[in-house]
Each structure stands twice: as C-alpha cells, then as structure tokens.
Amino acid sequence: MWSLVWSGLSRGWRLRLGWSLSSRLVAGMAEALRISVDSNEASRRRDIVNYFRLSxxxxxxxxxxxxxxxxxxxxxxxxxxxxDFLGSMKDGRLFKQARDMAEAYEKPVLILEGRMSRAFKRSRMRPASVYGALSSLVLDYGVSVVPTEDPETTSILLHRMAYREQVRDKRPVQLRSVKRDMPLHRKQVFLLSGLPQIGSTLAEELLRRFDSPFRVMEEFTSAEISVSSSGKTRRLVGSLSEVRGVGPVIVENAQRLLTESFSDLCDLEEDGG
Structure with missing residues (x-):
C-alpha cells in the first residue's frame, strides 16, 4: 500500500519526505509525532495526510x-x-472562525496557502480590503498568519510546528472546542482543562472532588510538595494527593500559571528572558 502512495508523490514531495524521515532518525525520537486532522480537510488534502503518515x-x-x-x-x-480565504471574507465565515480559534487555543494560526496576486485578479477584490482583514486577524483576534506557497510547503510548516511543540516544549496534542450553547457544568470542565497537563477527564475528577472551579484553583495554589532529606523524592501533600493523576509536576505547573505576576512575565519577555 505504502509503495503505491510513494509512487504517486511528485519528486518534490519525495525529496521533502526523505528529509523528514532522515531528520527523525537523526533526532532519535522515541515516540512518533502526533497531529489531529479534521476529516473534511483530510478529504480535501489527502496529499498532506499521506505526507504525515509516511513521515x-x-x-x-x-x-x-x-x-x-x-x-x-x-x-x-x-x-x-x-x-477560500477571499470567499470566507465575502460570506462572513472568516471572523467567526477566527473568534472560535482564539477562544479555543492559546496559539491560533492561519496558514494562507498560494499566491495572493493571482487571487486578486480572479476575485477583483480591493487589496486594501484584504490586507485590512489580515490586519484584523492579527491585531483584533491574535491569530498568527503564515503564508505558504503550496501544499508541500504547508506540510513542512505543520511538521516543524508539531516538532517544536511536542519535542522541544513537551506539549501534548489536546483537542478543544467552543460551544456557546454548552451547559454551565461543561463550561467548568472546559475552563479547568485549559490548565497545563489537565484534560477533560482529570478536570471532571477534580470538579467531582472539590465541586467548583474556584475551589479547585484554591487547592492548586495552596498545595504543598514535600521533599525527602536526600532531595531525590518529592511527594504531594494535602487533598490533591487523593486525586488520581495529580502529582508534583502538574501542581507546580498550575501554581506557576495561577500565581506568577503577569507584569513580571511581560517584563521578562521584553528583556529576552
């Protein structure tokens, strides 16, 4: 099966894929990178999905x-x-999608694929309107816009983003959604599942144990970690230790997120720290 897929790829795809496979071997990655793909997108861009599977x-x-x-x-x-970008501007989908992306993900990204100059000629839209929309995505919605030439370069970009997030920053793939008509208890789960390394299952466990998001966050901020005399063993002390799946690392990450000074962090980023 894979030989048929490989033979159907263009020379450019094969070269990029060869680089992808060799770079993974050189890096000595213990686990495969992960990517979640929308089923409609997978049907439209089977070449991109095949690239990832072969990689x-x-x-x-x-x-x-x-x-x-x-x-x-x-x-x-x-x-x-x-x-598609210009079409979504006309029918109003663009900014609804941008709002949903910004609400669901901390780092929303729009990949703009292809040559804009050609699209301008076909659509007859004013460049000022298009670049105004792009400015709004970045400044009003916080969506990063990254141009690519074609599906091949899109695949490389997605590959490098997955590598950076999962290997360098050790971040897991976690799907999030925005449903404005969801009941309040589901919104509580959604809120807590945004904490580092806490998915929806653990968020529900925490809510069943402590009853409200406010009390869960109180427990995290007040939790203590005991260190053995040798300094090699750390143990969580208190009510959170009774929740399966919660350990010192999760607590420390949550405490940092909930208690660090926003102003200090901004100053540190500006100083290049």
Whole structure:
C-alpha cells in the first residue's frame, strides 16, 4: 500500500519526505509525532495526510469543531488557500472562525496557502480590503498568519510546528472546542482543562472532588510538595494527593500559571528572558 502512495508523490514531495524521515532518525525520537486532522480537510488534502503518515506521524483524523489541524494543547491551525480565504471574507465565515480559534487555543494560526496576486485578479477584490482583514486577524483576534506557497510547503510548516511543540516544549496534542450553547457544568470542565497537563477527564475528577472551579484553583495554589532529606523524592501533600493523576509536576505547573505576576512575565519577555 505504502509503495503505491510513494509512487504517486511528485519528486518534490519525495525529496521533502526523505528529509523528514532522515531528520527523525537523526533526532532519535522515541515516540512518533502526533497531529489531529479534521476529516473534511483530510478529504480535501489527502496529499498532506499521506505526507504525515509516511513521515511516521500518528495521524488522528476526526471531525474537529475548531481548526483543520491541531499539533498541541495550545496550537490549532486553520489552512486556507487564497481563494477560500477571499470567499470566507465575502460570506462572513472568516471572523467567526477566527473568534472560535482564539477562544479555543492559546496559539491560533492561519496558514494562507498560494499566491495572493493571482487571487486578486480572479476575485477583483480591493487589496486594501484584504490586507485590512489580515490586519484584523492579527491585531483584533491574535491569530498568527503564515503564508505558504503550496501544499508541500504547508506540510513542512505543520511538521516543524508539531516538532517544536511536542519535542522541544513537551506539549501534548489536546483537542478543544467552543460551544456557546454548552451547559454551565461543561463550561467548568472546559475552563479547568485549559490548565497545563489537565484534560477533560482529570478536570471532571477534580470538579467531582472539590465541586467548583474556584475551589479547585484554591487547592492548586495552596498545595504543598514535600521533599525527602536526600532531595531525590518529592511527594504531594494535602487533598490533591487523593486525586488520581495529580502529582508534583502538574501542581507546580498550575501554581506557576495561577500565581506568577503577569507584569513580571511581560517584563521578562521584553528583556529576552
């Protein structure tokens, strides 16, 4: 089966795929990279999905509520070729999608694929309107816009983003959605599942144990970690230790997120720290 897929790829795809496979071997990765792909996107761009499968990715194809691709718990990516981008401007889909992406993911990304100059000629839209929309995506919605030439370069970009998130930053793939009509208790789960390394299952366990998001966050901020005399063993002390799946690392990450000074972190980033 794979030989048939390989033979159907262009020379450019094969060269890029050869680089992809060799770079993975050199890096000595213990686990395959993961990527979740929306089922409609997978049908439209089978070449991209085949690239990831042949690159050794664990590819999860399913119906995604938000975005076309997800490479971590914080990064969701929408891919639009330039014609689709202009069409979504006309029918109003663009900014609804941008709002959903920004609400669901900390790092929303729009990949703009193809040559805009050609699309301008076909659509007859004013460049000022198009670049105004792009400015709004970046400044109003916080969506990063990244141009690519074609599906091949889109695949390389997605590959590198997945590598950066999962290998360098150790972030897991986690799907998130935005449903404005969801009941309040589901919103509580959604809120807590945004904490580092806490998915929806653990969020529900925490809520069943402590009853409200406020009390869960109180427990995290007040939790203590006991260190052995040798300094080699750390143990969680208190009520959180009774919740299966919660350990010192999760607590420390949550405490940092909930208690660090926003101003200090911004100053540190500006100083290059």
């Amino acid at each position: 050794g990715f664990d590819v999860d194809v399913r119906r995604l509520d938000v975005c076309d691709y997800v490479v971590s718990d914080r990064c969701g990516i929408e891919r639009k070729d330039v014609s």
